[in-house]
Amino acid sequence: MRNDYSYIKQLLDVFLDHPQPDLKMRDLSQFKDVDDHKFVHHMEILIDRGLICAVWPNEILTFSRRIDCYLYPSSPIRLTADGHDFASELAKSGTLKVISERFQEEGLSVVIEVAKKLAKSRIEKELNKLV
Template identity: 35%
Template structure:
């Protein structure tokens, strides 16, 4: 019997992680900073953090600030041992856009209610479409008010 838990993308967790990064106020962030430590206080949390960092990197939303390589500070030793290295990372322009779109009112609720089984690429398309729809409604309302 396999006791492994299948890791799925946790959109609330992703949003919280992106909020921490955006609200850090620095150009670069470091997963070793105090406000990130609660995300990695035990092995289960390290696995979850590593998984979500890797998904964000796969999508081009975070990258190493010093090199353009793939090193985002996640080292895996075997199946269950993960070390989080304290290296400078940055949120890319696409990452900032995704964080902004994900934070728009109603986006997370819609995703978790109607698209909970969507994969990473689908989530991005849905988040962008929902954010565009919200922006279009605000723009139309603004233009109606100014006329």
């Protein structure tokens, strides 16, 4: 399955817009109820890259596979500091467009680096205006 960075942005927006610092899997039901496979794929790569983690100590986020369904982790989940950085940058005007148009076929680690460089460039431009 290919990565869908628009979908990832939508997932991360739920975390950013949530009134609490963590959420439960049911808070993401609009994604998992539509396409379990797509949801699990994208959640697992976000977990693999350390952008999402479990709230409970020593809890490992895993999606157990069954014949016709997935079992979801029971721990509340949250964005890590890196997850907040990436989600915030994806929320900036133009970032998702650049990623979608020029880096759609790249893996998540490359896209995270692209987002960091876009943020750094934007910040340097803003700082130059102040000096």
